[in-house]
Amino acid sequence: DAGITQSPRHKVTxxxxxxxxxxHQTENHRYMYWYRxxxxxxxxxxxxxxxxxxxxxxxxxDGYSVSRSKTEDFLLTLESATSSQTSVYxxxxxxxxGSSYEQYFGPGTRLTVT
Amino acid sequence: SQQGEEDPQALSIQEGENATMNCSYKxxxxxxxxxxxxxxxxxxxxxxxxxxxxxxxxxxxxxxxDTSKKSSSLLITASRAADTASYFCATALGYKLSFGAxxxxxxxx
Numbered sequence: 447d448a449g450i451t452q453s454p455r456h457k458v459t460x461x462x463x464x465x466x467x468x469x470h471q472t473e474n475h476r477y478m479y480w481y482r483x484x485x486x487x488x489x490x491x492x493x494x495x496x497x498x499x500x501x502x503x504x505x506x507x508d509g510y511s512v513s514r515s516k517t518e519d520f521l522l523t524l525e526s527a528t529s530s531q532t533s534v535y536x537x538x539x540x541x542x543x544g545s546s547y548e549q550y551f552g553p554g555t556r557l558t559v560t
Numbered sequence: 561s562q563q564g565e566e567d568p569q570a571l572s573i574q575e576g577e578n579a580t581m582n583c584s585y586k587x588x589x590x591x592x593x594x595x596x597x598x599x600x601x602x603x604x605x606x607x608x609x610x611x612x613x614x615x616x617x618x619x620x621x622x623x624x625x626d627t628s629k630k631s632s633s634l635l636i637t638a639s640r641a642a643d644t645a646s647y648f649c650a651t652a653l654g655y656k657l658s659f660g661a662x663x664x665x666x667x668x669x
Contacts, residue, residue, distance in 0.1 A: 477655050488648060488661040536602055540655060546591055547655040551602030
C-alpha cells in the first residue's frame with residue numbers, strides 16, 4: 447500500500463468525544479486527502495492538503511478538522527463525534543505526474559460512534 | 561456532491577466472461593480514473609484516461625471516454641475470480657477527485 451499507514455485501524459468511541467485519526471506517508475507526496483466511505487455513497491472528500499500547513503475543505507467537512515505540520519503526517523479530528531460519523535475513513539496521497547494525479551490509498555480506519 | 565455515477569450497481573458474471581461497467585459524469589474533467597477496491601481494503605488505481613484520449617488499454621482492461629456524452633466505460637476481459645471487487649470511477653479536476661458510488665462485480669467460478 448504505497449507507504450501509507452493509518453492509525454488506529456479500528457476504533458469505537460462514544461458520542462461527544464473527540465477523536466483523531468492519523469495518516470502517515472513515506473512517499474514525500476505533496477497532496478494528502480481524507481475521505482469517508484459509506485454504503486451507497488462511494489468515497490466523499492472531507493478535507494485535503496496541498497502542502498505543509500495548507501489545507502482546505504472537501505464536500506463533507508462539517509464536524510471535522512485537519513492539520514498537517516509535517517509532509518508525512520495528516521491528522522483528521524472529529525471534534526465531538528456523532529453517530530452519523532460512523533464510517534470507514536481513508537487517507538490518500540498523490541503527486542503530480544505531468545498534469546495527472548493518481549491517488550494512493552491507505553488501508554482505512556473503521557470508526558464506530560456509539 | 562458526487563461527480564461520477566456508475567452503472568450497474570452490481571454485476572455477476574461467470575469466470576471467463578467479460579465485465580462492462582459504465583460511468584457518467586456532469587462537468588468538465590482533466591482526466592478520468594478507475595479504481596478497484598477489494599473487500600475491506602483501500603482503493604487501488606487501475607487506469608487513467610485523459611480528456612483528449614478516447615480509448616486506453618492496460619492488460620485485460622479497456623477504458624473508453626466520450627467527453628461529448630460525459631461518459632466512460634471499463635471493460636474487463638476474460639474475468640477471473642480475483643477480479644471480484646468493487647470498481648469506482650473518479651473524475652479529476654486538478655489534484656482533486658470525485659468518486660462515484662461504485663459497481664460491485666462478482667465473478668463466479
